[in-house]
Amino acid sequence: MLESKEGQRVPDVTFKTRQNDEWVAVTSEEVFAGKTVVVFALPGAFTPTCSSTHLPRYNELAPVLFAEGVDAIVCLSVNDTFVMNAWSADQHAENITFLPDGNGEFSAGMGMLVDKAEIGFGKRSWRYSMLVKDSTIEKMFIEPNTPGDPFEVSDADTMLKHINSNANLPKRVTLFSKPGCPHCHRAKKILTEKKFKYEEILLGEHGVTFSSLSAVSGQGTTPQVFIDGEHIGTADDLEKWLASNS
Template identity: 65%
Template sequence: MAVIEKVPSVIFKTRVRDESIDGPNPFRWQDRTTEELFAGKRVVVFSLPGAFTPTCSSTHLPRYEELYDEIKAQGVDAVMCISVNDAFVMFQWGKAQGAEKVFLLPDGNGEFTRKMGMLVDKSNLGFGLRSWRYSMVVNDCTIEKIFIEPGYEDNCPADPFEVSDADTMLAYLKG
């Protein structure tokens, strides 16, 4: 993987609650830019293969949710989870997980993931193109530190989960 220094500039298609909308679907589309999300902020980002998948749902997201306050106490403005899933799937997954602190950021077209160099073919699992599992600290749009799961270079058919976890991130932040 070619090491990049800055997060790629993309537009994320998100859905947000709009209290001015009455009815059963009080949400509207909102475009969020990389610059809006990362400029002038220190953000922890972790990316995973998919919402509702076993490791992502049982360990990856829940542990970041659990350690959220400790991570924020290390000078972090936000904690974000990116997945190559659409906004509707990410919303329902967040609801099902009870995720209230970690911001779930949909990368429905995989544009951010592709530009990060992390888009991999998981057709062997029936997933199609997905994100390789990684985490990073982004400081004012610049990648300060990145943890990439082993096996990326050869698109390992397994799903390693050794270095992108919340505990590894917290240990890095505590220095």
Template identity: 65%
Template sequence: MLENREGQRVPTVTFKTRQQGEWVDVKSDDIFAGKTVVVFSLPGAFTPTCSSAHVPRYNELAPVLKENGVDEVVCISVNDTFVMNEWAKEQKADRITFLPDGNGEFTEGMGMLVDKDDLGFGKRSWRYSMLVKDGVIEKMFIEPQKPGDPFEVSDADTMLAHINPNAKKPHDVMLFTRAGCPFCARAKGMLHERGMDFEEVTVGDSVSVRAVRAATGADSVPQIFVDGQLIGGSDELAEWLSAREAA
């Protein structure tokens, strides 16, 4: 049985990290002392759920977590620092601190070290998240112990809801654009001015006008979606932003 360690201190260990080509020892106190920290731990870098959902959503919500009193968002995995550094780059997750628990010392101290021998992983971390204040665990979300790789409670949205159930989350914004399109540049500029993140899909070799037409009913770009709703082009985006700011 995996133990919920709320009210206890985090393990005292030294994380062996590689920064700017040099070895840097990072101690537990460097991360936790005097700070409010959200930690999420997972089975392994580059693995499917960790890469497609766990890390991206924490990276997306990191600014909101920080607006609500969190000093740092930390991802811990039983991987070496070279793997963790490359994974952070691949994920473009620059809002998260990646800590390598290569020997599993922190994870073992948390009571979360489990066998993944059936997958050829050896010892790895069970998936969990926790809110830590000045080195003391205030809240833990531990995935249920059942076969496979459950991902039900350690996600970023659950953590944010615990910290502030009324926190305002960022909109999900996606744009179809084309290189050299001035209206596309205008739309992106409006979003940048307001600090709104967005995903951009460029019409070209891999995405055709037919795909844009199938998704939006229009041949022109940009075409902007917000939270799954088609807004339209740059003029419609300007109207939507004005209405949002006036509300």
């Protein structure tokens, strides 16, 4: 039974981490004592939902969470430290602290260690998130106990809404570009100067072609900029949009 631990202290365990090619023991006290910490736990590094949605959105919203008084954002999984370090590097998740619960001790102490042997995973963490203040769990969002891998309530947006429902979300910017394009370079320079973080989709990589660009934007030229799902257009269009929305 997956039960909330709100009002209780986090399990007292020691995480076996690898930092700068050395073994470093990190205790629960070091992670949580005297701090406000957001934790999101998930079934496994490199798995689809974890890599495509759960982790990236926490990394994306991290500056907003930090501005709301959160000291650290922790991603926890029943994986060893080498796997977690490789996943961190692959995801470029510079705002997230990765904790390897390799033996499942923390997850077991939370009552969140579940058996996923039917898919060859063995014992893994159930997906959940929590807000911890000075080692005491203030709020938990536990995914429903249904078959599969539900992902409904442990997301970053739900956590941020709990902390401050009126917090300003960062713009979600997507840039379609191509190698060597001076107009693309200009668009990236504009976005950087305006402190917009952006996702770049490079034509010619991972099967993305000019046909893909045309299907999405209705245009065949680069760059094409989208902000919060709105099609802005070229670098010139971006400048006009910024001028009218400043």
